[in-house]
Amino acid sequence: MAFLKIDNLRKSFGKVDVLKGIDLEIEEGGFLVLVGPSGCGKSTLLNTIAGLEPITSGSISINGKVVNDLHPSQRDIAMVFQSYALYPNMTVAENIGFGMEIRGVPKAERDAAIAKVAETLQIGALLNRKPSQLSGGQRQRVAMGRALVRDPMVFLFDEPLSNLDAKLRVDMRTEIKRLHQRMGTTIVYVTHDQIEAMTLATKIAVLKDGVLQQFGTPAEIYNTPNNLFVADFMGSPSMNLIPAKVKASGGDVAIMMERDEGEPLALPFAGANGALAGRDGQNVVFGIRPEALTDPDSADRNARHVSELDCDIEVIEPAGSDTFAVTRLGGREIVARLRADAPISAGQTARLAFNLDKALLFDPETEARIV
Amino acid sequence: MSAGKTVGVSGNRLARALLYSVLIVFAVYYLLPLYVMLVNSVKPLDEIRQGNMLALPDVFTLEPWARAWSSAQIGVQPTGLKPYFFNSILMVVPAVAISTVLGALNGYVLTKWRFRGDDIVFGLILLSCFIPFQIALIPAARILGMLGIAGTTQGLVLIHVVYGLGFTTLFFRNYYAAFPTELVRAAQIDGAGFFQIFRRILLPSSAPIIVVTVIWQFTNIWNDFLFGVSFGDFDSQPMTVALNNLVSSSGGVKEYNVHFAGAILAALPTLVVYIVSGRYFVRGLMAGAVKG
Numbered sequence: 001m002a003f004l005k006i007d008n009l010r011k012s013f014g015k016v017d018v019l020k021g022i023d024l025e026i027e028e029g030g031f032l033v034l035v036g037p038s039g040c041g042k043s044t045l046l047n048t049i050a051g052l053e054p055i056t057s058g059s060i061s062i063n064g065k066v067v068n069d070l071h072p073s074q075r076d077i078a079m080v081f082q083s084y085a086l087y088p089n090m091t092v093a094e095n096i097g098f099g100m101e102i103r104g105v106p107k108a109e110r111d112a113a114i115a116k117v118a119e120t121l122q123i124g125a126l127l128n129r130k131p132s133q134l135s136g137g138q139r140q141r142v143a144m145g146r147a148l149v150r151d152p153m154v155f156l157f158d159e160p161l162s163n164l165d166a167k168l169r170v171d172m173r174t175e176i177k178r179l180h181q182r183m184g185t186t187i188v189y190v191t192h193d194q195i196e197a198m199t200l201a202t203k204i205a206v207l208k209d210g211v212l213q214q215f216g217t218p219a220e221i222y223n224t225p226n227n228l229f230v231a232d233f234m235g236s237p238s239m240n241l242i243p244a245k246v247k248a249s250g251g252d253v254a255i256m257m258e259r260d261e262g263e264p265l266a267l268p269f270a271g272a273n274g275a276l277a278g279r280d281g282q283n284v285v286f287g288i289r290p291e292a293l294t295d296p297d298s299a300d301r302n303a304r305h306v307s308e309l310d311c312d313i314e315v316i317e318p319a320g321s322d323t324f325a326v327t328r329l330g331g332r333e334i335v336a337r338l339r340a341d342a343p344i345s346a347g348q349t350a351r352l353a354f355n356l357d358k359a360l361l362f363d364p365e366t367e368a369r370i371v
Numbered sequence: 372m373s374a375g376k377t378v379g380v381s382g383n384r385l386a387r388a389l390l391y392s393v394l395i396v397f398a399v400y401y402l403l404p405l406y407v408m409l410v411n412s413v414k415p416l417d418e419i420r421q422g423n424m425l426a427l428p429d430v431f432t433l434e435p436w437a438r439a440w441s442s443a444q445i446g447v448q449p450t451g452l453k454p455y456f457f458n459s460i461l462m463v464v465p466a467v468a469i470s471t472v473l474g475a476l477n478g479y480v481l482t483k484w485r486f487r488g489d490d491i492v493f494g495l496i497l498l499s500c501f502i503p504f505q506i507a508l509i510p511a512a513r514i515l516g517m518l519g520i521a522g523t524t525q526g527l528v529l530i531h532v533v534y535g536l537g538f539t540t541l542f543f544r545n546y547y548a549a550f551p552t553e554l555v556r557a558a559q560i561d562g563a564g565f566f567q568i569f570r571r572i573l574l575p576s577s578a579p580i581i582v583v584t585v586i587w588q589f590t591n592i593w594n595d596f597l598f599g600v601s602f603g604d605f606d607s608q609p610m611t612v613a614l615n616n617l618v619s620s621s622g623g624v625k626e627y628n629v630h631f632a633g634a635i636l637a638a639l640p641t642l643v644v645y646i647v648s649g650r651y652f653v654r655g656l657m658a659g660a661v662k663g
Binding site: 073082083087088 | 551
């Protein structure tokens with residue numbers, strides 16, 4: 001039973017369609033992350049769930065109750081804004097207690113609730129300060145405190161970490177995840193950072209131009225992206241996408257990729273013969289993530305189909321935990337992820353292992369995944 | 372290197388001296404009329420007649436001030452400026468308060484509760500800033516007559532509120548355009564209504580623009596002559612009209628010392644408002660201009 005359900009949601013600003021029929025649902029206690037590039041409609045979608053933007057058609061229901069026409073304050077949601085949106089003229093305690101004050105909660109009860117939230121978030125010492133006297137991380141906590149104190153059915157987060165510096169962002173990410181595990185409240189979270197999406201979500205919805213590209217668990221989104229956009233958007237470094245041709249002769253299928261010099265590269269592709277039947281000679285896009293393209297020693301021992309091939313290494317980028325090697329296939333730069341101490345150097349030819357279990361094929365016309 | 376530096380500093384000093392002398396000359400130039408008014412308002416009339424307007428008084432007297440305030444001939448009545456001063460106060464205070472509050476509400480709606488065609492509405496309100504007073508006189512007189520408040524203080528308040536609305540709306544709209552909309556949204560989620568958000572979230576952050584608006588409106592309305600002379604009766608005419616009647620009354624001798632004292636009395640309230648809140652005026656105007 002879906003706890004938050006969004007059904008064929010459409011939203012237009014005048015003649016501009018911002019959301020073009022979104023269907024989503026998340027179970028109670030789930031963590032739904034809306035991810036996509038700027039202008040994809042993810043923040044608008046969140047605002048429609050909050051009730052801050054009216055919808056054009058479709059429906060939104062929370063816990064089985066349609067909330068389309070309910071005022072934001074009556075939807076039993078709480079929201080954390082990108083800018084934190086702390087009231088500058090109020091102290092931290094007044095900020096957290098403002099909603100309760102408006103609802104006429106008695107002062108003693110309010111103070112107790114504020115104290116409890118302050119303890120959870122360790123902001124007890126800040127309660128009498130004004131927002132202008134707080135650091136970015138402290139403001140972030142207060143903004144979360146204001147949401148927590150409502151004890152809502154759904155939390156909405158609008159890019160809450162994007163104004164923090166890199167280290168603090170990672171810390172707060174962990175903290176949000178811990179908070180979610182402890183409270184078990186349903187969360188909808190907007191971000192453009194695909195790492196945040198992968199680490200936090202139980203379900204990810206990838207949006208582009210107001211259309212839902214894919215909706216699934218982080219593993220589904222990462223391992224079997226629906227189309228080229230999702231494949232390219234999720235993962236860092238992003239998936240290698242190489243123009244290729246299908247060559248089917250007899251029962252064997254191979255994927256042919258051009259090389260700058262020498263013979264085209266032929267990779268036997270045993271995975272899904274059925275899907276490739278009748279595609280002999282057609283163009284496809286061959287997708288393989290950097291970690292599935294590595295030095296033979298660190299290749300996945302459990303993989304059923306691994307091909308080893310010699311490649312010209314153009315650039316080496318040691319990143320501490322791994323070493324990234326850049327080579328060239330099908331006219332594209334290809335990134336391979338090797339172990340840190342892999343004996344490899346730029347300008348040499350090195351043997352790379354392609355884990356074809358993890359490889360994907362896309363149709364270059366429709367951009368949809370074939371295999 | 373060090374020599375070059377010395378030259379630079381002394382050149383700087385020269386430029387600065389030049390700059391200050393020019394500024395001082397201008398300051399004296401602008402302060403001179405005030406000086407003449409002040410000095411001559413505390414002289415007996417005979418001394419002024421001797422011709423030296425710039426000289427300090429031989430005999431110091433506050434009598435001209437007392438006469439201007441309470442017994443000088445204004446038109447046909449020897450009332451002094453006192454009743455008209457209170458006419459002005461009774462007109463200015465409500466007119467400034469109402470136009471400021473309405474301007475703030477307009478600015479709030481035009482930036483945070485936007486609706487279809489709000490830009491057109493704002494454009495039309497803005498247009499009223501460019502309409503010369505004289506064009507509106509006859510329509511205004513008709514409306515005041517129809518409402519039955521011609522010649523009353525309420526009538527003058529209404530005219531000044533309507534006329535000031537364009538400016539106050541402009542000030543507040545530009546100020547609130549820079550006010551983060553997310554704060555309004557957060558307050559909506561917290562359950563605050565239209566007026567609660569205005570009073571609890573926007574107004575506490577509006578001090579600079581309120582000061583700007585109040586100074587602007589106070590000065591304009593206090594100094595207005597045309598509306599006062601067109602729509603005011605004896606018991607509603609403002610200070611400016613009375614001052615004119617004092618100075619231009621044809622009978623008897625011209626009491627220059629009383630005229631000077633009266634003119635200063637008429638200018639005093641705006642002067643006080645500027646001195647008290649002038650600091651905020653510049654700051655507020657800048658805030659609106661840069662962020663808006």
